[in-house]
Amino acid sequence: MKNDPGPTAPVLSVRGLSVRFRMRGGRHIAAVADAHFDLAAGECLALVGESGCGKSVLASALLGLLPGNARTSGSALLDDGTDLLGLGERSLARTVRGRRIGLVPQSPAAHLTPVRTVRAQLEETLRELTGARRPALRPAAEQAAARASFPAGHLDRYPHELSGGLAQRAATALALIGDAPLLLADEPTTGLDRELVERTVDELRRHADGGRALLIITHDLAAAERIADRVAVMYAGRIVELADAERFFGEPGPRHPYARGLLDALPERAFVPIPGMPPELGALPEGCAFAARCGRADDRCSVPPPFDGALACHHGVRADGEEPVHA
């Protein structure tokens, strides 16, 4: 079951979020540009797009986890008005990470503590975030592991003894512990087989159905379709379409030509890849960044299309699903 978002303030409200990396020689990389979306309690938003389009940078910006050469602008408000982008490292570490925002990181192996077993890490996080103490700690850790389909028999292993899929499940188990009102899951199903993908996605969905907001970043459009209420499609650092998931994956389908291309590339659909490659984020064209790969491009695309809250395209399919008529 997917819940209707309630009438309360969004759990997360992102406005004009941009991230630029300063590089040697004064060069800049515009990794995220003017992102704009809300996320309500009980809602799941899937952020999709090709590798390198800025999805993880966006998630890292929300948690203050960007490297020193990154500059962020815009705002990312929690429901009490706290602007995540304005918080210092101390507040982020003490009050936000794990407590208000959970993270399933994209590279779980890098985030697990190498010298401690999975059990020790689960117990420590439980102690810190839930106040659990012995003897309740041990069963609580086993329960936390089970939620993410992490097998109890592997709890006494160290991170380097885990396969990628097991590390992934350990990271998911850790991220679910604080029961944070907002969960960011960056590729939480990497390295899992289809059955485990579905189990993980269904557990995350239950988490959202319990009233938490979930931002899931994924390459896996089938997983996105299974879990999401809405879909945000990112291309070259910009959100180019934000749509209701049912409409996006069903009828009338995506409105942005790039989003149509992503779906058409699926083996179970047309299996036709999008021609060409995404542009370098350090050398973006003046106009629409997708124009060079787009079958609909014309002179209008030399001006960047504004994002109207749902679409950034001069030619996209109309909101009622009708194809635009060309003069």
Ligand SMILES: Nc1ncnc2c1ncn2[C@@H]1O[C@H](COP(=O)(O)OP(=O)(O)OP(=O)(O)O)[C@@H](O)[C@H]1O
């Ligand atoms: N530390 C950094 N310094 C400079 N540029 C960076 C840095 N981190 C990321 N980038 C730039 O930001 C872009 C977006 O990276 P990001 O990791 O967000 O992509 P992604 O959409 O998550 O891709 P993937 O699906 O492969 O995880 C990269 O292509 C790179 O150009």
Ligand code: NI
């Ligand atoms: Ni990523």
